[in-house]
Every structure is written in C-alpha cells, then in structure tokens.
Amino acid sequence: MATRIVTIASSVGLHARPASLFVQAANATGLDIEIGRPDEESVDATSILGVMALGARHGEQIVLTAEGDGADEALDSLVELLSRDLDAE
Amino acid sequence: MxxxxxxxxxxxxxxxxxxxxVRAPVRPPADEAPTTDAAATHTRVKEAFESVAVTLEERAATADETAQQILTATALIARDKGLQKSIGKHLATGKGPTTAVTAAVEEYAAQFEALGGYFAERVTDLKDVRNRAVARLLGVPDPGxxxxxxxxxxxxxxxxxxxxxxxxxxxxxxxxxxxxxxxxxxxxxxxxxxxxxxxxxxxxxxxxxxxxxxxxxxxxxxxxxxxxxxxxxxxxKRERRRSALAGSAGPGRTRDGHPIALLANIGGVDDAVSAAAQDLEGVGLFRTEFVFLSRDTAPTLAEQTEIYTKVFEPFGTRRVVVRTLDAGADKPLAFADLGPEENPALGKRGLRLSALRPDLLDVQLEALGVAAKATHAEVKVMAPMVATPEEAAWFARRVRENGLPSVGVMIEVPGAALLASHVLAEVDFGSLGTNDLAQYTMAADRMEGVLSDLLDPWQPAVLKVIGHACDGARVAGKPMGVCGEAGGDPLLALVLAGLGVSSLSMAPSKVPIVRFALSLHNMATCHGMATAALDSRTAVDARSAVLALAHEGLVALLD
Structure with missing residues (x-):
C-alpha cells in the first residue's frame, strides 16, 4: 500500500473548486484511494461529499493512501495537485 | 379573455x-410502495442519478466558466459513491426509492448545515440533485x-x-x-x-x-x-416612460433647485463597475458582506484592501458610503460563529457582532482607510444596527482612528430614530435603512412574504418614525439619507425629500424615474406631501393622498 502525507496549499482549504478538481483527478486514476487526517478514519477520495465533509483546511496535513498497480505514481500526481493553491489559478 | x-x-x-x-420540486409520495428487491431498485436509482449527472455535464458544456464549475461539481455529487452507499442502506430497510433517496440526502444535508459557511451553501446543490433524481424516478419533468x-x-x-x-x-x-x-x-x-x-x-x-x-x-x-x-x-406607457426619463439627467434636484443626491446600492465589484457607468452621484450603500461570507477564515488586510480599491476606483471623485460588516445568526460567518439564536433579527448582528469581535472591524476599517487613500473617491463609513448614542460614539472613534474622515450610522432601529439628535451628535451623518426600520417598527419579519402589507414603507407609523429621525438630524445639524428600498419609489422619494432627507440610495435602475419625479416638484409641494402622508390613517390612504398632490407628468407614468 502506498502512502503520502501532504499539506493543503489551497487558501480556502479542500472544498469548492479544489475539492472538485481533486475528486476528478482521484476518479481518473481508476484506483481505490483514501484521504483522511493522520490517525483518523479516512474517506473515499473519489466521493465529493466525503471529501467536502472532511473539511480539510489550508495548511492542514492529510494522508493519502492507495492500492494497486501505479499507486505510487497516482499518489505523486495527487500530492502535486494538493500542493498548489488551486483557488489562485 | x-x-x-x-x-x-x-x-x-x-x-x-x-x-x-419554474416547476416546484416533487416530494416523495407519502404512500410510496416499499422496496422488496433492494438490488433491482438500487440499479434503477443509480440509473436515475447517472442520467442527472449526464444532464448536468451537458449543461456545463455550454455554460460560462462560473456556471461550468458549479455544474461540474454538482454532477460529481450525482455520481457520489458515498451517497449511493447510504441510499443502498435505506433501500435495504424496505423504504421506497424516492423516500430512500430523500432520507440519504437529508443525512448529508444535516452534516453540511452543521459545518456552516461554504458547506451549508452546497446543500442547495445537493438538494438540486435530489430533486432531479426524485423527479426522474417518478417519471415527471425536472424541477427548476x-x-x-x-x-x-x-x-x-x-x-x-x-x-x-x-x-x-x-x-x-x-x-x-x-x-x-x-x-x-x-x-x-x-x-x-x-x-x-x-x-x-x-x-x-x-x-x-x-x-x-x-x-x-x-x-x-x-x-x-x-x-x-x-x-x-x-x-x-413604456415608451412614454422612456422618453420622459431620457429628458432627465444630472444630479438630483427638486424643481426649485434643492439638491437631493441620487445614489446606488451596490454589493460587489461588478455592481460597482456597472453603477459607476451610470448617471448617478455615487454610492449610498455598499454592502460589504460578500467579502466575508462563504469563507472559512477572515479575509486578510491585503485581500480587503484590494477589493475595496476595486470598488472605489470606478467612481472617480464621487462619494461611496460603505456599510461595515452586517452579519449575524441569519448570515453566519464560519470564522465568527457566536452560536445559534432564537431570534436572529433581534440578536448579535450588525455593530453588535463588531463589538464582540472588534478584531474583524479593525481590519476592515484599516483596509478601507488604505483603499480610500489609494483612490480619489469620497469614502464615508457607516455602521449597521446602531441603537444608542454610546454605540455611535464607540464606532466613530474607531473609524476616525483609521484616518477615515467621515463616519455615520444606519438608522434602522426605532430606538435610534427616536434618539436621532443624540445619536447623530456623535457622527457626521445618518442613513435610514427603511427595510429594517419597517420590520422593527411594525414587528413583522422581512422574510415573511405574507406580511408584506405591514412592511409597506407607506405605513404612516413607519413614516412618522422616519420623520422623527429627520427632525433629530436637523437638531444635530447633520445630513440624513435613505438607503432602503423606499428611496427607489418615485412618489415616496418626494415624501422623504419633504421630511428632510438629502440623499436617496436605490437600485441603479430606479434612479432615472426618481430624478424625473424630483424635477417636477417644488420643495414646498414635497413638504405638503410629507404632511399629507403623516396625517393618513393607513398605507393606502397615505399613497393616494400623495398621488393626489403629484404632478400629472409623473402620475401618467405611474398608473
């Protein structure tokens, strides 16, 4: 299982446009990906409602996990996405 | 016929x-047949949601950029796996399909509403998806x-x-x-x-x-x-109106030359740009809520300064009256939640919120001060929901400390209207918020459509409170304006002028007819209209009494 820790760069946190872009990217990988706070129960990263309900704020650290072929590459691209201020783009 | x-x-x-x-949403039938084959029913429900997602994506393809983002995100909700899991659980208990969909959506909606702010707003999108899915399951056209x-x-x-x-x-x-x-x-x-x-x-x-x-x-x-x-x-009639109004231009004044400034109510940068392009004398009410709502954290000094500069710039040297943050339990802020209130209209809103969270007000005033210096606009700042002279003095000191030369208060609490001479002695000007003033004078909720008659600004009791506030302003030697919807009613504008108001702020589309109305009447006629309205028994009597005194050129455009 691949795991990454990333700090949310988006200035409004992980909702609105950033959440929508993230979920679309997670869906595009075709893998089972989970997102959550360290030591808390994670949610399905392809569920927009789940991701928004997580309410991850700007500057907060979150954990991504994935299984299957290409899990490392998939997570790297998602980490890259979350490390940008998507709202400012 | x-x-x-x-x-x-x-x-x-x-x-x-x-x-x-616009079709109203369909509710799940109360007698919906229970689900017997959960798997088969869930397949049908999933198909309904998938077709909703496809429709939303089709609409997104032809929409402008803002709408496109909203529609794409809404399509994601329609395809949400978590939502389907929850619907599946409800179907397994034997609930009918539309009842199960509604129950599952309610769970998410409650969760989002509890989170407040941006999340609470997304409930609208969630319910939009639900309404469409329910309509499709029942085989009726989509609502909306x-x-x-x-x-x-x-x-x-x-x-x-x-x-x-x-x-x-x-x-x-x-x-x-x-x-x-x-x-x-x-x-x-x-x-x-x-x-x-x-x-x-x-x-x-x-x-x-x-x-x-x-x-x-x-x-x-x-x-x-x-x-x-x-x-x-x-x-x-529309053409007559157009040609009559086309002939009126420039600053507002009565037939005999008394100036009554004609100003715009605006709520954002787009409004500012479009209002500034029109023939009006500035802004009488710039609502700053949009800067604060839908955010998780308080906007920074730099962010606010940039927005205010963009709002002031288009107006050149014209005046812009800014109302400081007017939030409260009915317009909650994620970063300044003071908890739910039994009675938000009478609660910790307007200046009361600023008193509890002066940090928010201080950053806003500092940003306004910087933006005012960076532009040429005549910036004035006023506070909402002021009730006492002490509150007015507290606010005035904070505004002046930030180098802003002109400070005022909204007069929308009847108590402040009755004490207007003392309240206005603390500041430079007053502005009547007639919508809230009517709500508080008549004890009628503004959001209750059925109470519209009580909220009619022609109610003689409301006019008397306005008249009293204008008298107080005269005693204090301070100007009084109007920034509620009443200012945009051409007949009522004449009454307000007669009561002593020196500026009227309204939706920009209403400025031409108000300018035209003023230009046809002398101040003496306006005084007569004010007296007639104050002496009336009912709102209907007040309007007809004033109509009877109005110039036929205006009457022809009204009825």
Missing amino acids: TDVIRGIGVSPGAAVGPVVQ VPDFDVPSVIVAHDLAPAETVTLNPSMVRAIVTEAGGRTSHTAILAAQMGIPAVVQFAGATTIPSGTIVAVDGDTGEVTLDPSEEYQRELIG
Missing part, C-alpha cells in the same frame, strides 16, 4: 411575453427553470437566489412570483438587473406555460391573454 390580477410591483417597467413556469429559447416571463412560487443568478437577463422579459416580498432576493436582484418584477401574485403557479401575459412592474398588474389594444397601451 382579459383577466387582471394585482400583485406587488417591485421592479419597474412593462413587458409582454409567454410564461415559462426549464430550457427556453424565446424571451419569456419567468413565473414561480418563489425564486432561490441561485436560480435568479443563472437566468440570462436578455432572455427574461419579466419575473412574477406567488411568494416573495418587497425586500426579497427576487425583488432586489430583478431591480438590480432592470427586469420588471411582480411578487405576491396569487395563483401565479397555476398559469399554464406558454400563456401570453402582460406584466406591469410599477402597478403590480399582470394581465393574462392581454388584448392587442392593452398590449399597445402598455408598450406605449
């Missing part, structure tokens, strides 16, 4: 066109505004702000709603867009789609199947 029914005209102008009915390709009259029970903003103004001839009130979102947005609108129109939702209707946004009359003759008359 000619059939005239009267509602309340809330946005002036006249239009004729076919009706497009259907697609239409000729300019039409939009008819609804009530329009949500989200529905109003997605309307293409060039395709909407008029708006008619069964609910709503003088100060509802529909009324304010329609006036802002310059579209004629009538609210509180009984039976609006029963008019068949495609029926030709004539809408008079001044009188509130809506005529079904109007005769050719009536259509000509109405269009003629």
